[in-house]
Amino acid sequence: MLRKILIICALVQHSAIASTLSEGALRLIKIGNEIGSQDVVLRGQSLLLKGAFDLGDFDAMYEISKQVRKGNKLMKYIPLERQANEILIKLVRKNYDPALYQYALYLLDGSNGFIKNELLALNLFETSFKVHGNAKSALMAAIIRNESLVLGTKKAQYIEALITFAILNRVAGAQTYQNQYIKLDYLSDLNPPSWRAWIDAQTTN
Numbered sequence: 001m002l003r004k005i006l007i008i009c010a011l012v013q014h015s016a017i018a019s020t021l022s023e024g025a026l027r028l029i030k031i032g033n034e035i036g037s038q039d040v041v042l043r044g045q046s047l048l049l050k051g052a053f054d055l056g057d058f059d060a061m062y063e064i065s066k067q068v069r070k071g072n073k074l075m076k077y078i079p080l081e082r083q084a085n086e087i088l089i090k091l092v093r094k095n096y097d098p099a100l101y102q103y104a105l106y107l108l109d110g111s112n113g114f115i116k117n118e119l120l121a122l123n124l125f126e127t128s129f130k131v132h133g134n135a136k137s138a139l140m141a142a143i144i145r146n147e148s149l150v151l152g153t154k155k156a157q158y159i160e161a162l163i164t165f166a167i168l169n170r171v172a173g174a175q176t177y178q179n180q181y182i183k184l185d186y187l188s189d190l191n192p193p194s195w196r197a198w199i200d201a202q203t204t205n
Helices: 002-010 021-035 038-054 058-070 081-093 097-109 118-132 135-146 156-168 174-182 195-204
Strands: none
Touching: 021 038, 021 058, 038 058, 058 081, 058 097, 081 097, 097 118, 097 135, 097 195, 118 135, 135 156, 135 174, 135 195, 156 174
């Protein structure tokens, strides 16, 4: 199983087929972990591999990268950050939107094996927004520009367009950010120790 997962680092199909296969596979993995069944987990992992290899399913490849990153105590798989990152980067090169968003967050925080790079993060968020209409990416692009994390990118009209798109699509934290840090920009700056943690906090409020 582990050997097959590592092979994915060198293989990303040119065509992607959206399917429910990865969702079913993840359900099996979750259930297997909950009931302590290695056989059920293996069935789920095999489905993910089938989707990745046989169907060229980018969703399955992305989920494999997440599985590799966190490892699995039940299966005695250790976390493999470098291999997970290699899969993620290959998906980014295929313009797969969830990978664009996650990679941009890693770069913004300088975490999970990636060096902080706010400019590249901004470019990725804006690609995600412009190409895929990702409203969460629009929020992050607005924040990077408004907080001047990348010098010379604070353009009020474009920031307003980005944040409005995020608000209209009901992205958690977008309205609050506009009220506190755009309309009252002169009062305070937003500088959390972790942008991922800040995003997670918005969804729980």
